[in-house]
Amino acid sequence: MSTRPQPLVVGAGPAGIRAAEALVAGGLRPLVVDEAPACGGQIYRQRLVPDGRSTRDLYGSEVGKADRLHAAFAAFEGKIDYWPQALLWNLRDGVADIVVAGATRRVSYDGLVLATGATDRVLPVPGWTLPGVFTLGGSQVALKAQGCAIGSRVVFAGSGPLLYLVAWQYMKAGVEVAAVLDAAPASAKLHLIKALPLDPGIVLRGTRFVAELRLRGVAIRTGIEGLRFEGEGRVSGVAWREGGRERRLACDGVGYGLALRSETQLADLAGCAFRFDERDRAWLPLRDAAGRSSVAGVYLAGDGAGIAGADAAERAGERVALALLEDRGLAFDKARAAGLEAELARIARLRDALEAAFPFPAHWAAAIDDATTLCRCEEVTAGTVREAASRFDIGEINRLKAVSRVGMGRCQGRMCAAASAEVLAAATGKPIEAAGRLRAQAPVKPIPLALQLAAEPAKLPEAAE
Amino acid sequence: MSRHLDVDVAVVGGGLVGSSAALALRNMGFGVALLDKGFCGAQASGVNYGGVRRQGRPLEQLPLSQRAHAIWPRLKGLIGIDGEFLRSGHLKLARSEDDMVSLEAYAATVADQGLDLELIGHNGLRERFPWVDGSILGASLCAGDGHANPRLVSAAFASAARRAGAHVLENTAVTGIARNGESFALEAGEGVSLKARFIINSAGAWADRFAADFGEPVPLTRIYPSMIVTEPVAPVMTVNIGMEGGGIYARQVERGNCVVGGERALPLDDPDFSRPRGDGVLAIMNRTAEVFPALRHAQAIRFWSGTEAAMPDRNPVIGFSDTTPGLIHAFGFTGAGFQIAPGVGEVLAELVRDGRTSTPIEAFSISRFSRPTSPADLDRTRYGSGAGPHPEPQPRGAST
Amino acid sequence: MSEDRLPLLRRITRKEHAAIAFTLDGAPCEGRAGDTLLSAILSRSDSLRRTEFSGEPRAGFCQMGACQDCWVMTETGERLRACTTPLQPGMRIVTMTGKAA
Ligand SMILES: Cc1cc2nc3c(=O)[nH]c(=O)nc-3n(C[C@H](O)[C@H](O)[C@H](O)COP(=O)(O)OP(=O)(O)OC[C@H]3O[C@@H](n4cnc5c(N)ncnc54)[C@H](O)[C@@H]3O)c2cc1C
Numbered sequence: 001m002s003t004r005p006q007p008l009v010v011g012a013g014p015a016g017i018r019a020a021e022a023l024v025a026g027g028l029r030p031l032v033v034d035e036a037p038a039c040g041g042q043i044y045r046q047r048l049v050p051d052g053r054s055t056r057d058l059y060g061s062e063v064g065k066a067d068r069l070h071a072a073f074a075a076f077e078g079k080i081d082y083w084p085q086a087l088l089w090n091l092r093d094g095v096a097d098i099v100v101a102g103a104t105r106r107v108s109y110d111g112l113v114l115a116t117g118a119t120d121r122v123l124p125v126p127g128w129t130l131p132g133v134f135t136l137g138g139s140q141v142a143l144k145a146q147g148c149a150i151g152s153r154v155v156f157a158g159s160g161p162l163l164y165l166v167a168w169q170y171m172k173a174g175v176e177v178a179a180v181l182d183a184a185p186a187s188a189k190l191h192l193i194k195a196l197p198l199d200p201g202i203v204l205r206g207t208r209f210v211a212e213l214r215l216r217g218v219a220i221r222t223g224i225e226g227l228r229f230e231g232e233g234r235v236s237g238v239a240w241r242e243g244g245r246e247r248r249l250a251c252d253g254v255g256y257g258l259a260l261r262s263e264t265q266l267a268d269l270a271g272c273a274f275r276f277d278e279r280d281r282a283w284l285p286l287r288d289a290a291g292r293s294s295v296a297g298v299y300l301a302g303d304g305a306g307i308a309g310a311d312a313a314e315r316a317g318e319r320v321a322l323a324l325l326e327d328r329g330l331a332f333d334k335a336r337a338a339g340l341e342a343e344l345a346r347i348a349r350l351r352d353a354l355e356a357a358f359p360f361p362a363h364w365a366a367a368i369d370d371a372t373t374l375c376r377c378e379e380v381t382a383g384t385v386r387e388a389a390s391r392f393d394i395g396e397i398n399r400l401k402a403v404s405r406v407g408m409g410r411c412q413g414r415m416c417a418a419a420s421a422e423v424l425a426a427a428t429g430k431p432i433e434a435a436g437r438l439r440a441q442a443p444v445k446p447i448p449l450a451l452q453l454a455a456e457p458a459k460l461p462e463a464a465e
Numbered sequence: 466m467s468r469h470l471d472v473d474v475a476v477v478g479g480g481l482v483g484s485s486a487a488l489a490l491r492n493m494g495f496g497v498a499l500l501d502k503g504f505c506g507a508q509a510s511g512v513n514y515g516g517v518r519r520q521g522r523p524l525e526q527l528p529l530s531q532r533a534h535a536i537w538p539r540l541k542g543l544i545g546i547d548g549e550f551l552r553s554g555h556l557k558l559a560r561s562e563d564d565m566v567s568l569e570a571y572a573a574t575v576a577d578q579g580l581d582l583e584l585i586g587h588n589g590l591r592e593r594f595p596w597v598d599g600s601i602l603g604a605s606l607c608a609g610d611g612h613a614n615p616r617l618v619s620a621a622f623a624s625a626a627r628r629a630g631a632h633v634l635e636n637t638a639v640t641g642i643a644r645n646g647e648s649f650a651l652e653a654g655e656g657v658s659l660k661a662r663f664i665i666n667s668a669g670a671w672a673d674r675f676a677a678d679f680g681e682p683v684p685l686t687r688i689y690p691s692m693i694v695t696e697p698v699a700p701v702m703t704v705n706i707g708m709e710g711g712g713i714y715a716r717q718v719e720r721g722n723c724v725v726g727g728e729r730a731l732p733l734d735d736p737d738f739s740r741p742r743g744d745g746v747l748a749i750m751n752r753t754a755e756v757f758p759a760l761r762h763a764q765a766i767r768f769w770s771g772t773e774a775a776m777p778d779r780n781p782v783i784g785f786s787d788t789t790p791g792l793i794h795a796f797g798f799t800g801a802g803f804q805i806a807p808g809v810g811e812v813l814a815e816l817v818r819d820g821r822t823s824t825p826i827e828a829f830s831i832s833r834f835s836r837p838t839s840p841a842d843l844d845r846t847r848y849g850s851g852a853g854p855h856p857e858p859q860p861r862g863a864s865t
Numbered sequence: 866m867s868e869d870r871l872p873l874l875r876r877i878t879r880k881e882h883a884a885i886a887f888t889l890d891g892a893p894c895e896g897r898a899g900d901t902l903l904s905a906i907l908s909r910s911d912s913l914r915r916t917e918f919s920g921e922p923r924a925g926f927c928q929m930g931a932c933q934d935c936w937v938m939t940e941t942g943e944r945l946r947a948c949t950t951p952l953q954p955g956m957r958i959v960t961m962t963g964k965a966a
């Protein structure tokens with residue numbers, strides 16, 4: 001028996017689950033924490049109660065993966081410590097502060113796997129804060145986990161593979177989809193040809209979504225500009241420009257998003273070094289092919305370390321677990337590790353092609369009008385941000401935050417940091433990476449002032465080695 | 466990129482002390498360079514608690530503090546913004562009879578300094594400040610004190626100095642200063658050299674290095690006060706709150722957020738950087754909920770800390786070097802520099818122009834440390850990586 | 866918010882699941898077993914809160930605990946993030962109006 005504390009896995013999505021599974025197989029007993037009430041992460045999120053739909057209804061073509069992942073978790077759940085509905089709000093010096101069941105606990109760990117996933121990336125457009133406008137991910141959560149539609153006549157707008165997927169899922173659920181508004185020009189989809197040999201399944205599935213949407217009469221518009229959501233007190237329509245013409249459509253719900261952004265706060269608090277990633281247009285924690293960060297004992301897997309999708313997340317989760325075992329001097333399967341890395345490299349090439357097919361409309365940032373809210377928490381407008389940047393001669397995002405409050409609210413910049421950097425870069429005429437990276441600050445999500453330390457310090461079983 | 470500047474005064478450190486000095490000097494017509502290893506106002510000056518108070522300061526600081534007090538309401542004219550300065554009053558709470566005795570003693574000591582302190586008993590407190598928990602016994606109110614937004618004030622002083630014609634060099638760490646005949650030669654950043662008649666050492670928690678370089682070691686230590694801020698809530702606190710004997714200090718900004726400080730954070734591996742500890746912020750949060758019951762359910766949304774220079778006698782070092790003509794020190798504000806900094810800036814400018822100042826600063830002379838020091842006094846955090854730009858400023862700060 | 870405004874969300878499943886009673890700004894309401902607080906509220910209303918600064922209505926955005934735009938309060942002041950809080954019988958919810966603490 002060793003006296004080393006157990007490893008901590010943050011996130012029970014595809015990456016976290018496969019990491020925990022491989023750690024258990026390697027003889028360790030990790031603690032797995034996740035904010036959600038059940039495992040699965042975003043894509044394989046589970047319902048709170050059965051609702052008459054089958055898992056095939058829920059996960060579609062991915063049902064096999066979802067069922068296997070949930071089953072894998074169930075199989076090893078007795079061999080880990082699992083805290084669902086737990087928020088890890090601070091990390092320092094090998095100690096994690098975690099709120100669970102209304103109290104906070106301080107947990108020492110030896111080996112930290114961050115599998116924190118992603119949320120939607122957005123650029124503000126007029127009306128994006130109106131009730132009835134949700135992210136694409138949020139629209140999907142409503143349907144998948146809650147069996148609720150975000151409206152009766154819905155428009156999906158933005159970019160990214162999720163755009164067509166969610167529209168298709170709504171259509172299949174019997175909801176009227178008024179239109180799909182794609183920021184990318186139609187020609188961008190030609191890049192999918194490069195993706196075809198890497199993963200024919202994905203490309204064909206996407207093509208089928210588009211075809212079926214068209215077949216059912218859903219208007220699909222590409223290369224849209226000047227997107228805005230309209231309504232008094234709630235969304236009642238969308239407007240956009242297309243080939244110089246103004247267009248307008250009535251609707252009572254909008255799903256909007258421009259692909260995903262990684263949740264990197266905990267990697268930042270853990271002290272990981274970051275680098276600018278061209279493809280994601282984001283600062284991401286540095287990692288080697290195995291998923292080791294720049295900090296010894298901290299490992300990064302899944303979308304939280306860079307957007308690569310659920311299949312990559314499963315592999316990356318397992319791969320970092322093998323790295324953790326290796327670093328701890330435990331036996332691990334070298335050939336398996338190499339095989340996982342090869343698959344991850346293939347998926348990375350696939351992602352390059354997908355990114356080209358669903359490009360981020362960075363040029364929208366300069367066009368955001370001054371009156372549009374940029375930071376929805378602090379209600380800071382784009383105009384205020386531009387004014388602050390010029391008054392104080394600022395080209396760096398943390399300084400911009402200090403003088404304009406952008407990113408200072410409850411969400412800690414999750415919804416506005418990427419957009420603020422784009423607006424700042426557009427205003428200063430510098431490349432986006434020059435704007436720098438908004439530093440993470442604890443608590444990563446709000447916690448109540450009266451939060452108490454759990455009376456019993458969590459007695460964590462030591463890892464059997 | 467090599468660059469050479471010839472100025473009257475090189476100000477080393479672009480916090481509020483350095484920036485306000487640079488602005489005052491420019492307004493007197495001097496040629497000024499303001500250098501910072503990171504961004505101006507990104508360190509203690511920009512991330513501190515934001516208390517603008519005279520109450521509680523040692524007697525010898527009060528003349529300087531009064532001078533600064535006159536500047537705060539004039540910020541708009543001086544730097545273009547009011548810095549969200551609110552003359553709310555500062556209420557110092559007593560938790561025990563002993564605390565109350567100390568507050569009374571302080572009020573007596575500073576009676577002729579013009580602070581107009583008002584001692585308030587338990588009943589008066591219940592009546593006028595019912596949002597303070599009933600367990601608090603009494604308080605002392607300084608109605609003329611208040612609070613402001615440090616992020617704006619410090620950045621605006623640096624911008625104003627720039628607009629007034631100062632050379633503001635950010636991400637430009639001063640790496641060496643040498644006395645060269647009648648002037649100084651400075652090396653900074655990548656290939657920047659300066660010639661200056663005067664040096665102002667306003668390098669905050671990094672200032673001891675420059676003092677030591679000129680044969681004036683000082684017992685400077687670094688402190689890392691912890692801060693929390695809540696989500697916006699309905700108006701609760703009408704005054705800036707302090708506590709006798711320490712504990713927490715708290716203020717509510719007009720937008721509704723409550724900023725609360727207390728405890729000490731810990732430096733990270735690189736001691737230039739710090740972040741609050743989980744147990745430290747929890748202690749602040751819980752105490753806030755106890756002292757202000759209306760905030761019981763409010764949420765904390767952000768924590769931060771900063772790096773501040775502290776002197777063992779809690780007084781700063783302000784004034785001419787003992788060893789080197791033309792060198793002027795201004796550092797070591799020990800968690801209370803925000804309010805007096807604009808006054809210090811004016812004083813420093815007077816020292817350059819006149820060789821003396823109308824405000825008494827003898828108590829802050831660096832010579833008070835030139836007596837033989839015990840090794841314990843010198844036991845301080847090792848120098849951090851003071852050199853090198855910090856493209857991403859860390860939250861750092863100090864309390865007042 | 867008033868009852869004559871159409872709700873934002875439309876139920877597709879769980880329409881016949883057990884009713885769960887709660888109150889919304891004092892008015893008795895019903896959700897369904899398996900609801901999050903967000904689904905329960907937006908299935909009968911069109912906003913969750915008003916912002917502190919402009920007073921604009923908001924109804925959440927991300928539905929996955931990231932945007933923090935769906936915080937509501939209980940009558941006794943506890944904060945609940947609607948999209949990640951399962952509906953419990955007897956919850957007494959007030960939607961945040963302005964700077965109400
Ligand atoms: C809304 C959304 C919808 C998507 N839909 C699809 C889709 O339909 N098809 C598709 O192919 N891909 C989809 N993707 C992409 C896919 O979900 C990801 O590629 C994949 O889930 C990544 O796996 P992961 O394990 O890295 O992250 P996730 O699955 O997101 O898991 C991370 C987990 O970490 C937890 N966590 C994070 N921080 C903390 C903390 N501080 N304390 C405690 N727990 C924490 C989170 O609660 C979450 O459960 C979607 C992504 C999103 C965001």
Ligand code: FES
Pocket residue numbers: 924925926927928929930931932933934935946947948949
């Ligand atoms: S809707 Fe975004 S946190 Fe709840």
